[in-house]
Amino acid sequence: MTRAGFVAIIGAPNAGKSTLVNRLVGSKVSIVTRKVQTTRFPIRGVAVEGEVQMVLVDTPGIFTPRRRLDRAMVRAAWNGAQDADAVVHLVDIEAHELTRSGRPRPADRLAVRDAQAIAKGLAAANRRAVLALNKIDLVQKERLLALTESLFDASIYTEVFMISATGGAGVDDLRHALAEKMPDSPWFYPPDQSADLPVRLLAAEITREKLYLRVHEELPYSAAVETTAFEERADGSVRIEQTVFVERDGQRAIVLGKGGAALKQIGQASRLELGELLDRTVHLFLHVKVKRGWAEDRRLYGEVGLDFDV
Ligand SMILES: Nc1nc2c(ncn2[C@@H]2O[C@H](COP(=O)(O)OP(=O)(O)OP(=O)(O)O)[C@@H](O)[C@H]2O)c(=O)[nH]1
Ligand SMILES: [Mg+2]
Numbered sequence: 512m513t514r515a516g517f518v519a520i521i522g523a524p525n526a527g528k529s530t531l532v533n534r535l536v537g538s539k540v541s542i543v544t545r546k547v548q549t550t551r552f553p554i555r556g557v558a559v560e561g562e563v564q565m566v567l568v569d570t571p572g573i574f575t576p577r578r579r580l581d582r583a584m585v586r587a588a589w590n591g592a593q594d595a596d597a598v599v600h601l602v603d604i605e606a607h608e609l610t611r612s613g614r615p616r617p618a619d620r621l622a623v624r625d626a627q628a629i630a631k632g633l634a635a636a637n638r639r640a641v642l643a644l645n646k647i648d649l650v651q652k653e654r655l656l657a658l659t660e661s662l663f664d665a666s667i668y669t670e671v672f673m674i675s676a677t678g679g680a681g682v683d684d685l686r687h688a689l690a691e692k693m694p695d696s697p698w699f700y701p702p703d704q705s706a707d708l709p710v711r712l713l714a715a716e717i718t719r720e721k722l723y724l725r726v727h728e729e730l731p732y733s734a735a736v737e738t739t740a741f742e743e744r745a746d747g748s749v750r751i752e753q754t755v756f757v758e759r760d761g762q763r764a765i766v767l768g769k770g771g772a773a774l775k776q777i778g779q780a781s782r783l784e785l786g787e788l789l790d791r792t793v794h795l796f797l798h799v800k801v802k803r804g805w806a807e808d809r810r811l812y813g814e815v816g817l818d819f820d821v
Contacts, residue, residue: 512562512695513562513563513564513695513696513697513698514562514563514564514690514693514694514695514696515563515564515565515566515693515694515696515697515698515699516565516566516595516596516597516692516693516694516696517565517566517568517594517595517596517597518565518566518567518568518595518596518597518598518599518689518692519568519570519591519592519594519595519597519598519599520532520567520568520569520570520599520601521570521573521588521589521591521592521598521599521600521601521629521640522572522573522599522600522601522602522603522626522629522645523572523573523574523602523603523606523621523622523625523626523629524547524548524549524571524572524573524574524621524622524625525545525546525547525549525572525603525618525622526572526601526602526603526622526626526645527601527603527645527646527676527677528550528569528570528572528601529541529542529543529549529550529554529569530543530676530677531599531601531643531645531674531676531682532554532556532567532569533556534676534677534679534682535556535558535565535567535682535685535686536556536557536558536567536705536706537558537705538556538705538706539788540554540555540556540569540705540706540708541554541556541569541716542716542717542719542720543720544720544723544724544727545727546723546727547572547574547618548571548572548574548581548584549720549723550569550570550571550572550584551571551580551584551815551817552571552584552587552815552816552817553568553569553570553571553587553588553590553591553816554568554569554706554708555567555568555569555706555707555708556569556705556706557699557700557704557705557706557707558686558705559702560686560687560690561690563690563693564693564698564699564700564702565686565689565690565693566699566700568591568595570587570588570591570592571584571585571587571588572584572588572625573585573588573589573625573628573629573632574621574625574628575624575625575628578806579806579807579819579821580806580817582821583812583817583818583819583821584817586818586821587816587817587818589632592633592636592638592640593636593638596692596693596694597640597641597689597692597693598633598638598639598640598641599640599641599642599643599685599689600626600629600630600633600640600641600642600643600668601643601645601676602626602642602643602644602645602662603619603622603626603645603646604644604645604646604647604649604650604655604658604673605619605646605649605650606618606619606622606623606626607619607622607623607626607658607661607662608649608650608654608658610623611658611661626662630664630667633667634664634666634667639667639668639669640667640668640669641668641669641670641671641672641685641688641689642662642663642667642668642670642671642672643671643672643673643674643685644658644659644662644671644672644673644674645674645675645676646675646676646677647673647674647675647680647681648675648677648678648680655673659671659673670688672684672685672688710741710789711738711741712738712814712815713788714738714741714751714753714781714785715736715737715738715753716736717781717784717785717788718736718753718755718777718778718781718795718797719734719735719736720781721777721778721780721781721784722734722736722755722766722777724780725773725776725777725780726765726766726768726773726777729765730757730762730765730766733757733758733762733805733806734755734756734757734762734766735755735756735805735806735811736753736754736755736756737753737754737756737811738751738752738753739752739753739754740752746792747791747792748791748792748793748794749789749791749792749793749794750794750796751785751793751794751795751796752795752796752798753795753796753797753798754797754798754799754800755774755797755798755799755800756800756801756802756805757799757800757801757802758801758802758803758804758805759801759803760801762801763799763800763801766799767799774797774799777797778795778796778797781795781797782794782795
């Protein structure tokens with residue numbers, strides 16, 4: 512008898528949820544940057560462990576939302592948790608350690624506050640979760656026990672794991688434990704499938720990652736990427752056209768860079784990764800457009816399965 516189910520990974524922005532999903536799946540299904548709020552909509556990756564197929568749902572970071580896009584992202588994350596057979600609450604342990612020892616960066620304080628809000632949300636929903644403490648590579652071993660004791664609440668969490676999503680420590684144990692929780696069921700995906708994002712969307716996500724990695728400091732998170740054309744050519748190559756939407760003229764100048772240098776680098780990096788991913792030659796054309804209030808555009812929400820009216 513096969514088993515299969517859904518595992519939702521929830522956590523504060525930047526906890527390492529997408530890194531963990533990629534690690535559990537064994538290939539890149541979700542983009543990763545140092546910026547908070549990188550993941551905007553739930554992304555599914557598939558991991559197989561013996562007879563068990565686990566569909567890992569990477570969710571947007573959960574935080575106190577203000578703007579419409581924020582609200583839609585947070586809603587999507589909680590929805591992911593509601594429907595899952597298992598929930599992992601992923602916590603950035605370094606942020607907690609720095610906060611406890613009185614040396615937090617502003618982002619650490621937010622991470623701690625958001626993690627507490629998530630614990631409360633789980634308790635209120637009567638939803639039991641697995642606690643996973645991430646980034647243990649950044650914290651002294653001697654500190655881990657005290658941190659674990661302060662975070663593990665047996666009325667909310669069934670068990671706790673200490674992991675490094677980038678290094679891989681503890682991730683196999685976590686995968687085994689999650690596989691144990693999956694119910695009897697036929698598999699949801701063919702055995703060789705690891706992701707189910709439509710290829711146009713995936714291509715847009717990869718470019719958004721390269722954009723963030725290149726202009727990380729200068730650009731607020733107000734940028735979106737849309738694939739406007741995706742054509743397979745007779746010679747086996749693909750021609751992809753994409754538009755980067757920003758909110759202001761100044762942001763357009765940043766994305767372009769001097770003489771278009773920044774955009775060129777972003778395009779090259781994206782083309783390389785897309786070429787590997789699709790296993791064929793990719794011709795990529797990037798445009799940058801100013802579109803004030805793109806985050807208020809209903810159409811962009813529907814496309815990625817986000818709820819506009821929250
Ligand atoms: N040192 C260290 N860094 C990590 C680890 N896991 C993730 N990171 C880094 O943390 C940053 C955020 O990782 P993401 O996977 O994008 O985090 P996320 O939770 O998906 O973030 P959002 O999508 O914005 O909510 C990246 O720079 C990762 O490389 C870890 O185990 N150790
Ligand atoms: Mg993410």
